[in-house]
Amino acid sequence: MTIPEFSLRLQQGIAGGFAPPTPSAIVTITGIPAQNLLNITSAVRADGSPSLQDAAPKSISAQDAGTAALVTELRDILQSLPMEFPPGSQDIYGLDTSIAFGSDDFMWCNGGPQGCGGGVSDVQATDEQKAKFKRAVEIVKQLQTKDA
Structure with missing residues (x-):
């Protein structure tokens, strides 16, 4: 199983308003299929x-079937979820967490580039969609803590 080229950013701490949000954690994962790595x-x-x-950067093998399966599951989940509108x-x-995911053929982001400003979205997530997003966050954390 080959992973696609992608870039992902997870940020915990997106609630803002008058002042910008104060992140408590930022995780970035970049999929590099030519090297079979996730940075x-x-x-x-x-x-x-x-x-x-900053924690020490690391790379993990994308050839591991479990890692590839997690990346595929994450992408599938995000493809099924709505984004708030307006962003x-x-x-x-x-x-209080955002995920931004981008690849050649798919882009997804919640929380906006500067966090959430306290407005009301025209789109609301169902309980099932909230559970799927929670699973997406868990997947990112699993990948983050995987041994190199």
Whole structure:
């Protein structure tokens, strides 16, 4: 199973309003099929810390069937989920978390580039869609913690 070329960014801490959101974690994953790798970087804000602290970047094999299956499941989930409208208006999944996923043939993002500004989205997620989004977040965290 080959992974597609893709880029993903997960941000915890997207609720904003008058002031921009204060992220507590940012994870980026880049799929590089030519090298059969996923490159993963992350930054986390410890409680009380004024800034995000970078973790050591790592690469994991994309040839592992479990890793490829997680990437496929993540993409399938995101393809089935709505995005808020207008972008950045509301955290319709209620997890204070955004995912931005991009590949040659598919783009998906919730939370807007500057977080959610406290508006109301014309699109609302169902309980089933919220559960799927929660699973998508779990998949990103599984990939983040996989051993190199």
